[in-house]
Every structure is written in C-alpha cells, then in structure tokens.
Amino acid sequence: MRPVLSTRHGAVRGITGPDGIARFRNIPYAAAPVGPLRFTPPRPPAPWTGTRDADTYGPTAPKAPYAPPLNRLIPEVDIPGEDFLNLNVWTPDPAGRLPVMVWLHGGAFSNGSGSVPGYDGTAFARDGVVLVTLNYRLGAHGFLHLGPEDPAPANLGLLDQIAALEWVRDNIASFGGDPRRVTVFGQSAGAMSIGALLAMPAAKGLFHRAVLQSGAAHHVLSPGSAARVGAELASVLGVPPTRADLAAVPLERLLAAQQRLRTEISARPDPALWGEAALNLMPFEPVVDRTNLPRPPIEAIADGTAADVDVLVGFTRDEFRLFTVPTGLSPLVTDDLLDSAAAAYGLPPQGVLAYRASFPDAAPGDLFAEIATDWFYRLPALRLAEAQTGQGARAFVYEFAWPSPALDGDLGACHAADLPFVFDNLADPGFAALLGDRPPQHIADSMHAAWIAFATTGDPGWPAYREPGRAVRRFGATPTLDHAPREHLRVLWDGLR
Known part of the structure; x- marks a missing residue:
C-alpha cells in the first residue's frame, strides 16, 4: 500500500507495511545547504508538483567516519547527496491526533544521522506515537564560528533543527500527529542540542516536552x-x-x-x-553567540526560559567507559594522571579522595571514568533537573544501569548502550558489538513504555525530581526507584559543575 499525504510543499507517497504502519522517508524540510547556501541559515525547500516518492532514506549530512575503535561499536550510515536536510516519519494513523516525538541523533556534533536503522520508529508508531527522525548540519557546516567579524550566523545545525520543528508544527497533522503535543528527544549531542533549544528564543513553543539522554545544558562554547x-x-x-x-x-x-x-x-x-x-573534547558545539543562543543554556533555563516544558533527563551508569575501555586508555591512567584530570575538571584533591573512598578497589582508570562520567553527563543532567524544578516545572531523572557483557563486561552501562532499549530495537545488528548477545527485553519494555508515557501524558511513571527526595528511576536488571543516589559525590560538585 502506498499512502499519499499532503505537506505545504507538495504531496509525498510513503509505504505501509503489513503491520499497518505508514513510513515516509526523505521529506525535505529545508533547501539543500550547498553552493551559495552552504553557510547560510536554512531556507524553505522548493515546492514540487506531482507526488514525491518517500519510500527510501535520503542523503545524510557530510561527515568523516568514526575513528577506530568507535566505528566498530557505534552504528553509522553515510548516504551521499546534497539534499540532506530531510526527515522521516512513522505513523500508525494518518487520520489520528496522536502525540509526536522528534528524534535528534548524537555523534559529537560531527557524526550520526536520523537514518541509522536502530532509530527506526516502528515501535513508537506501534504504540501510538508519530515518530520523526531528521538530519542536520554537522561539524564546521553546522557549528563553525570565526569571531566577531564573521558575517555568517553561528549554530546553523541548531537552526536546522528549529526548521525541522517548524516543519513538524506546520505539517505533522497531515500525518496524524498533534502539533500541540510535540516531544523532542535526543541522545549525546542530540540531547545537548535540546539543552540549547530550551534556551533559544526561536525554538520557543515548537515543542512541549523534552527528553535528554546523556547530555544536558552545559556543553557549549564561548x-x-x-x-x-x-x-x-x-x-x-x-x-x-x-x-x-x-x-x-x-x-x-x-x-x-x-x-x-x-x-x-x-x-x-x-x-x-x-x-x-x-x-x-568536541571542536564543534553550540556557540553562545549572544544572538541565536543569547546565554549559556543552563543559566537561561535556571531563569525560566523553559518553565513551560516538561523534562525527562538522565544518563547511563558508566558513560565514559565507552571512551576509556575500547581505546585502551583505562590501564594507562596513573594516579598522577587521575589527579591532573580531576583538577582540570575543577575537583579539588579532597574530592578525588572521596571518589577513592567510594570505590576502594577501583584502579585509577576506573576512577577516572567515574569522575569523567559525573562531569560530562551526570552532573549536567541533575543541574538541568534542579533548574527546571526551581522554576516550578516538572523534571524527571533516570539512570540506565544494565552492564553490557561486551568486551568481557568491561564496558559496563556505557554511553549509547541505552539507545536500542529506548527504541525497542534490541534485535538491530548495528548495536550487537556494543550490547553483546541477548540484551534483556524486559528493560527495553519498561524504558520504551516510560518514554511513550512521558510523551503522551508528561509523566513517565515515577516521582518528579525535587528536594529532598531527588527521585531517580534506575533501569537495570532489577528496576528500582532510588532517592538521592551518590549524594555524597553530587555535593562535591556544588559550585563547580
């Protein structure tokens, strides 16, 4: 079956599978950013006549491959072509009025795409959500800034994301989505993008809930x-x-x-x-340019720029082990290197002693991963939740804690290991090297259901994060609800992170 739906720029023809879910791929939301448009803000796509086939993924943003060994662990798709500002839609009912979820992929602002098979939206559509994935400009094309004399705006990649959200606002009703119930969700650089969007005036009102996985509102450049x-x-x-x-x-x-x-x-x-x-450790990131992104996001959010947005934010238990174990860095970390790295993060010597006391059997490389995980991911997530609740908004916090058996179990619950659980795509072969054999379906069932519930009602199924309880939902082999976990380590960073 080949359903045809209308957008403001022309009709698109998708494909409906035996499961009854309609899929539309490679719909342009902006003009190709090439030639004279290469370093300019996104512009509307040219309208087309007739019906555009939308049954296969379109071009992806230009990027170099992941460096080894991450290229063996993180799935990547590279489809050449200039018209890469495109998006994909999965819908169970084009005549419906369903909640919408818009996915922003990660990749350190230099890699990734919305066309990775693991981001297939079938499970979300199966469970009553219209799911959108998209591509945006990466690297220098998306985040180059050359100083006050630079005539071009910064943050073109973020402006692409806003253009895609504007497309959703204007067109998603034709696909059965409710433009008044849009949840934007993303992981790593995608989550950090959302942290910036929460502070950007141009993004105001384009989404109503936000899920930030392994990224929050701290990673920006001056x-x-x-x-x-x-x-x-x-x-x-x-x-x-x-x-x-x-x-x-x-x-x-x-x-x-x-x-x-x-x-x-x-x-x-x-x-x-x-x-x-x-x-x-990322050369290209959102820039606090005083125009598109007027202030550091966490400061703006603390002052209420996103007080009308429900937030679900979290991290994986062992985020940074993805970057220390496969690379062979972990056994090379000495006590002196650990102390130097902690000092660079602003943690005083007594803070390092507190980590050593908390993990008495940990080698220096393992302690470095603990501290780096907290600095990069855990503390930014908690600070975002604190900023939201300080404005009377609702914020929910989670931790993904299932340790992967891959690499002899040394990865732990590392960065990106949560992705196929959220998408309920555990069988996707692209994640096999990261997850090992037979990752537990019951965790995917509970995480995926929580994301669906949050997008539908604003409540993922556990208490909001607020003092003094600081509730954190832990997705592990056995689900738990923790209260103020690692509190003695969290307070070490007060005033520092």
Missing part, C-alpha cells in the same frame, strides 16, 4: 573558544580563516581536517589552545 577552533581549522587547511576560503576547500579535505582537530584536542586538551573544547 565565541572566543569557537573562534580558536575555527582559526585552527583554517590553519590545518592552509587557508585564511574566512567563510569564503573555507567554503572553497574540497569537502573531503574539510572533513579530514575536522577529524584531525578532534584527535589533536584529545591528545592535547589544553584550555589555552582550545578553550572549553579542551574539556568538552
């Missing part, structure tokens, strides 16, 4: 740091630091240079060279 990254990119390429000169660089050279910057930041995480990117 204009000065972003300009340093941009200047270094130009230096690597041997061109002047201007948009025109960078736009003239062949795409493959630009992507290779971006990847080189990531490697250099990891090898030399010196704030004097990279600013905030030295700690964030």
Whole structure:
C-alpha cells in the first residue's frame, strides 16, 4: 500500500507495511545547504508538483567516519547527496491526533544521522506515537564560528533543527500527529542540542516536552573558544580563516581536517589552545553567540526560559567507559594522571579522595571514568533537573544501569548502550558489538513504555525530581526507584559543575 499525504510543499507517497504502519522517508524540510547556501541559515525547500516518492532514506549530512575503535561499536550510515536536510516519519494513523516525538541523533556534533536503522520508529508508531527522525548540519557546516567579524550566523545545525520543528508544527497533522503535543528527544549531542533549544528564543513553543539522554545544558562554547577552533581549522587547511576560503576547500579535505582537530584536542586538551573544547573534547558545539543562543543554556533555563516544558533527563551508569575501555586508555591512567584530570575538571584533591573512598578497589582508570562520567553527563543532567524544578516545572531523572557483557563486561552501562532499549530495537545488528548477545527485553519494555508515557501524558511513571527526595528511576536488571543516589559525590560538585 502506498499512502499519499499532503505537506505545504507538495504531496509525498510513503509505504505501509503489513503491520499497518505508514513510513515516509526523505521529506525535505529545508533547501539543500550547498553552493551559495552552504553557510547560510536554512531556507524553505522548493515546492514540487506531482507526488514525491518517500519510500527510501535520503542523503545524510557530510561527515568523516568514526575513528577506530568507535566505528566498530557505534552504528553509522553515510548516504551521499546534497539534499540532506530531510526527515522521516512513522505513523500508525494518518487520520489520528496522536502525540509526536522528534528524534535528534548524537555523534559529537560531527557524526550520526536520523537514518541509522536502530532509530527506526516502528515501535513508537506501534504504540501510538508519530515518530520523526531528521538530519542536520554537522561539524564546521553546522557549528563553525570565526569571531566577531564573521558575517555568517553561528549554530546553523541548531537552526536546522528549529526548521525541522517548524516543519513538524506546520505539517505533522497531515500525518496524524498533534502539533500541540510535540516531544523532542535526543541522545549525546542530540540531547545537548535540546539543552540549547530550551534556551533559544526561536525554538520557543515548537515543542512541549523534552527528553535528554546523556547530555544536558552545559556543553557549549564561548565565541572566543569557537573562534580558536575555527582559526585552527583554517590553519590545518592552509587557508585564511574566512567563510569564503573555507567554503572553497574540497569537502573531503574539510572533513579530514575536522577529524584531525578532534584527535589533536584529545591528545592535547589544553584550555589555552582550545578553550572549553579542551574539556568538552568536541571542536564543534553550540556557540553562545549572544544572538541565536543569547546565554549559556543552563543559566537561561535556571531563569525560566523553559518553565513551560516538561523534562525527562538522565544518563547511563558508566558513560565514559565507552571512551576509556575500547581505546585502551583505562590501564594507562596513573594516579598522577587521575589527579591532573580531576583538577582540570575543577575537583579539588579532597574530592578525588572521596571518589577513592567510594570505590576502594577501583584502579585509577576506573576512577577516572567515574569522575569523567559525573562531569560530562551526570552532573549536567541533575543541574538541568534542579533548574527546571526551581522554576516550578516538572523534571524527571533516570539512570540506565544494565552492564553490557561486551568486551568481557568491561564496558559496563556505557554511553549509547541505552539507545536500542529506548527504541525497542534490541534485535538491530548495528548495536550487537556494543550490547553483546541477548540484551534483556524486559528493560527495553519498561524504558520504551516510560518514554511513550512521558510523551503522551508528561509523566513517565515515577516521582518528579525535587528536594529532598531527588527521585531517580534506575533501569537495570532489577528496576528500582532510588532517592538521592551518590549524594555524597553530587555535593562535591556544588559550585563547580
């Protein structure tokens, strides 16, 4: 069956499977950002006549591959083509008025796409949600900033996301979705994008609930740091630091240079060279440009910019082990390196002693993963929940705690391990290297149901996060509701993170 639905730019023809779910892929939400549009804000797509086939995934944003060994653990899709500002829709009932969920993929703002098979929206549509995935500009194309003389706006990748949400507002009713019940959800860079969107005036009113997985509202660059990254990119390429000169660089050279910057930041995480990117370990991130993103997101949210948005935010138990175990970094961490890294995060020596006391049998590499997990992911999530509740808004917190058996069990509940559980796509082979054999379906059942409930009602099924209880839903082999977990470690970071 080939259903045909109308959008403001033309009709699209999808495909309905035996399960009754209609799928529409490769619908343009903005014009191709190439040629003279390469470093400009997104513009509406050109209308088309007739009916556009929407049965296969379209092009994905240009990107270099993940560096080894992450390329073996994180699924990636690369479909060439210029018209990559596109989205995909799964709907169980085009005549319905159903809640909508819009997925923003992760990938450190330089990788990923909405076309990864593990992000297939069938399970969400099966359970009564209209699901949307999308592509947005990555790397320098999406997040380049060259300083106060730069004529082009920063945060083009975020503006792409806003354009996609505007498309949802204007068109999703044709697909059976309710534009007044839109939940945006994302993981890693996708969640950090949502943290920025919660503070951006242009995103106001485009979504009503937000789910942030392994990312919150702390990972941004100041204009000065972003300009340093941009200047270094130009230096690597041997061109002047201007948009025109960078736009003239062949795409493959630009992507290779971006990847080189990531490697250099990891090898030399010196704030004097990279600013905030030295700690964030990502050269391209949202920029507090004073225009599109006027203030650091966590500060704006604490002042009420998102007080009308329900938030579900969380982390995995062992986030940073994805970056220390497969790479072989963990056994190389010495006590001295641990102390230096903790100091770079702002944690004083007595804080390191508290971690050592909490994990007395842990090697230095394991303690580093604990501290880095807290700095990168856990504390930003809790601070976002605190900021929301401080404005009288509802915020719910979760922890994903199922330890993967992959790599002899050393990964633990690492970064990205929660993704196939949320999408109820445990059988997808793209995640097999990360999850091992037979990941538990009952955890997928409970997580996926909680996300559905939150998008539908604003309540995922456990108490909101507020003092003094600080309730945290723990998704592990045995589900639990924890109250103020790791409180003695959380308070170590008060005033620091």
